[in-house]
Amino acid sequence: MDSAVNDRQPLRVALLGAGVVGGAVARLLTEHADDMAARVGAPLSIVGIAVRRAGRDRAALGVDPQLFTTDAEELVTRADVVVEVIGGIEPARSLILRAMEHGASVVTANKALLAEDGPALYDAAARHGVDLYYEAAVAGAIPLLRPLRESLAGDEVRRVLGIVNGTTNYVLDKMDTTGAGFADAVEQAQALGYAEADPTADVEGFDAAAKAAILASLAFHTRVSGTDVYREGITEVTASDIAAAREMDAVVKLLAICEHSERGVSVRVHPAMIPRSHPLAGVREAFNAVFVEADAAGELMFYGKGAGGDPTASAVLGDLVAVARHRVGGGLGPGESSYADLPVLTMGDAQTRYHISLDVEDRSGVLAQVAAAFADHDVSIETVRQQLVPAHAGESARANLIVVTHTASDAALSSTVERLRTLDVVRGVNSVMRVEGS
Amino acid sequence: MDSAVNDRQPLRVALLGAGVVGGAVARLLTEHADDMAARVGAPLSIVGIAVRRAGRDRAALGVDPQLFTTDAEELVTRADVVVEVIGGIEPARSLILRAMEHGASVVTANKALLAEDGPALYDAAARHGVDLYYEAAVAGAIPLLRPLRESLAGDEVRRVLGIVNGTTNYVLDKMDTTGAGFADAVEQAQALGYAEADPTADVEGFDAAAKAAILASLAFHTRVSGTDVYREGITEVTASDIAAAREMDAVVKLLAICEHSERGVSVRVHPAMIPRSHPLAGVREAFNAVFVEADAAGELMFYGKGAGGDPTASAVLGDLVAVARHRVGGGLGPGESSYADLPVLTMGDAQTRYHISLDVEDRSGVLAQVAAAFADHDVSIETVRQQLVPAHAGESARANLIVVTHTASDAALSSTVERLRTLDVVRGVNSVMRVEGS
Known part of the structure; x- marks a missing residue:
């Protein structure tokens, strides 16, 4: 992380509401502070969290208890960005308008207010030259x-x-x-x-x-x-x-x-x-x-x-980065934001699952030998299914063995398949396919 | 449309490539000129289209034939935004870098180039203080x-x-x-x-x-x-x-x-x-x-x-609006761009289809009476399905009639249902449901 970013003047963030969504916003802001600072170009600092009642135990949010205030009207006057997750028409509307009058940009998840009074809010934002973002108001986490x-x-x-x-x-x-x-x-x-x-x-x-x-x-x-x-x-x-x-x-x-x-x-x-x-x-x-x-x-x-504390908070934080970035240095294009240089793993290191279909002899001990090949490579088997294959005249009895593994490294899985190919009891490997999405 | 927008200094757009995607970009830019001007805050003007060979008939693109040039190197020096849809590594890379050196922002659909040399391009964009957008490079029209x-x-x-x-x-x-x-x-x-x-x-x-x-x-x-x-x-x-x-x-x-x-x-x-x-x-x-x-x-x-001229062009134009807007007035937030005031129709005016399930007498002439109720309201029937319902002792013969309509106004459809309710042969309306998504 670029330490110069953290030395910059922090952006002051006021949070209105500490319910399910507000709590998730506060927690994620703290957890992802470094990443968000890098993406914004300056650290984000919570300057206050407006709540209806003081004194409730909010230790789980992991923020300084001194940040809680019941005076939302005062809080919005000392923020660069106000995040409104109270919901409902009032006092949300008055607080948003007051925040804008004092030059703050606003991020809100308030669908009721936007549906009732959206145009007035857009106009107020334009008049005061501030941003109004509301990704979380429709379909929660889904970017729309x-x-x-x-x-x-x-x-x-x-x-x-x-x-x-x-x-x-x-x-x-x-x-x-x-x-x-x-x-x-x-x-x-x-x-x-x-x-x-x-x-x-x-x-x-x-x-x-x-x-x-x-x-x-x-x-x-x-x-x-x-x-x-x-x-x-x-x-x-x-x-x-x-x-x-x-x-x-x-x-x-x-x-x-x-x-x-x-x-x-x-x-x-x-x-x-x-x-x-x-x-x-x-x-x-x-x-x-x-x-x-x-x-x-x-x-x-x-x-x-479409709902839930974390998904809604994800959308709120995306908006918060956008308006904060806008404050810090004008709109940065997508090609310009800071880059990490993460190591790229080889395919052998990739974690995946295999579906393997084998043509095997139908005699005792076959499954034991096949299972041993997996165990020797530390690959754990999820399911095995055996199907008898009708033998042609003069052929020995055959079976089709279908193995689905648990997650393992691709290197271990492909070594297992190589070993299976060498087993006498394995007449052929019909199909090897990775399994994803489960 | 706000005429003041069209009086502003136009943004100069250079298009590199006039193939399937380039052709669609040129056509859509012309067709949607007013809307795009409103969204950008200034008109977009195509100052040239670089092609490999002069003289081909490109009348279908609907742009001034004088705009075609084979000198892409010169063209990129006199544009505010360069749209690169040539594809491949060279000359696309050199032209993009040259455009950036001359201060132009770049929109590209070039996945091969970005995959091979993305970081160098991002760095060049940052060095020259221009935008590099490439939505169309992955999954065509899908915003990612x-x-x-x-x-x-x-x-x-x-x-x-x-x-x-x-x-x-x-x-x-x-x-x-x-x-x-x-x-x-x-x-x-x-x-x-x-x-x-x-x-x-x-x-x-x-x-x-x-x-x-x-x-x-x-x-x-x-x-x-x-x-x-x-x-x-x-x-x-x-x-x-x-x-x-x-x-x-x-x-x-x-x-x-x-x-x-x-x-x-x-x-x-x-x-x-x-x-x-x-x-x-x-x-x-x-x-x-x-x-x-x-x-x-x-x-x-x-x-x-993920592909096709128009879908890819849609993604290119979205990027073009973003970088052009950035040029004109800094990044506008989503609440601030210009609004149309389109009339909002009543539900009666909405166009939809109905699925109607009726409980009817099972005797001749029933279908004719039901069909007449639809025809009287100018509602066209797509399918009718009739199922006999086992009659209880002492009851007259009954049938279940399922009608799916073609598209009509909701007013006509709901009036039809009201009429059906009054018919002697209709013993009951089991289910009325709109049909969408087909």
Whole structure:
């Protein structure tokens, strides 16, 4: 790490809120302090964390207890960047506007506020010459703001279909995979923490509608507020709707749909059937995804976790680096930021798993010899499956042995295969394939 | 459109290359001139297009024929931004370096050059205080550069699994879905234009290896070149490998794998089995996708078209807007760029399709009455399916009628459903669901 970076004047960061997201932001800011300083070009220093009530034990956040304050109004006047993760309309709105008036850039995860009053906030940011970033407000950790506003800035987005509420996706997924009714599926979601005790904001589509307004604003470079969004929740979706979808080779998803035609924009949230062959159909459990159709780019999809402390904090920190970097030295291009020089490992050092299919003699002791070859190279076997192969006349009995290993170094795995090739009981190696993604 | 923007001093754009991508860039730059001017804050003016041979008919590009030049070396000295879409190492490298020396920012789609000599180019850009953007170099239209470098700047990426070569994904997908062997699948891909006459660069993994080097550099903020990448192509993948994967409930994909552990980075390209439940398993045909595992964000995936003139041009233009905006007024934040005020349509105006399941009397004339209700509202029927429902004792004969419509306005569709409810022959409406994504 470049020590010159840490000698620079630190950027003052004020954090509003110390709940699940705020706590994760504080913790990650501390853990990744060096990396973030390198990426920003100056260290980031938390100058205060505004909380509603003093005195609660927040030792787990790992920050100086003296940083906690109940006077958010004062805190925002002495920061370069204000991170707002309180949520709700007030006092979040007043604090953000006050921060901007005092020259601070703002990072927020507040979908309700952006959906209700986004244009006023954008205008205030422009008036005071500060940044307003809000990646975390839609689809949590999934990067959408930069892709939609910057990567596609030379294209025209025609349509956005989003699964932007994890609770409802979990409920609909359970209804699809288990045949459960709506009420049962909601109960399951509550038991696993995917739905709140009062799930109204999710299941009635209010949360998705706020996100749809922000998505449409981003995608079409226009102003859409939450009240412009047509909204239907999933409370009326029945097991027979799900069954009807299944017969159509489709699934039911709660979609946020933003369309741009010559007549204007249409923004709506409602359950809809989509074909199982569509990329959105494979979005399972509480995951989110946003499918984008653009004139030149064609079909794009962005997939990931839509909620949770760490995923949301990841998005907040990405924004924080951007606005902080902007403060320090103007916008740095992607080719210009500082580089680490990490060692590059050889293929032999790579950790992977092998799937090996062997043609072996069918007699006692074969498995023992094969297993020994693995053990000698410290490769642990996950599963072995043996299939008899019908022998031709005059041939000795044969079997097909399929071995899937646990993770090991590629060097150990390939040496194991070399050894297997030399065993008398192995008549041939049919297939060797690495296994990834599990 | 703000006319003041068009009165500003135009940014001078030099285009190197007028092939499939260059042609699409020139055309889209002209078609979207007003939108791009608004997003940049000044008009973009093509000052020249460097081609290898003069005199070819390029009328289809829709640009002034006088702009074509064979003197690329001269052209790059009189531009604010140089867009390089020639490909290959030379003369692309010399021209890019020369452009930077003369103070121009550079946008390039050149994966081979970046994989071979990325660090030297980044250094040159930093030395001359210009931007170097290269979104189009990996996975075509899929936004990766900004998500990996900016959105995840406050997170730590641990692992990247990418399907970054459309040709090999098409070939493996055909082998999986049709049982074809490697040679047959390559022939199919060639017939459809997904593989070149000499498919070596794709099927041997050279193209994917270059992209893996760029992906690793982006994801881990380090320097990885193409020669650091272990590479195995798909020429050895057999129908029996594919069958073995199928038995494991897995598919075979050519993966670009970048991993960051305490020991360093590992970058490799080889075929691997991945479980069908993994999001990458659903990436079909010639599509690309990049799956990212980050500490805080968790699992993310980016999906889209990896090649083709328009998709690649979309990525180039996104970069062009970014570097041009940077020239005009410093980096504008996402909340600050200009807004359109597009009209927001009502739900009744939204165009959608309905899936309607009806409980009807089973007697002649029922379908005619139902069909008339659709026709009266100008709603066109795509499919009708009728199922007999076993009648209980004493009940009249019943049937289940499932209608899927073509696209119509939501107002017309919902009026149709209201009418259906009033028909004597309709005993009940079981399910009404919109259909999207087809």
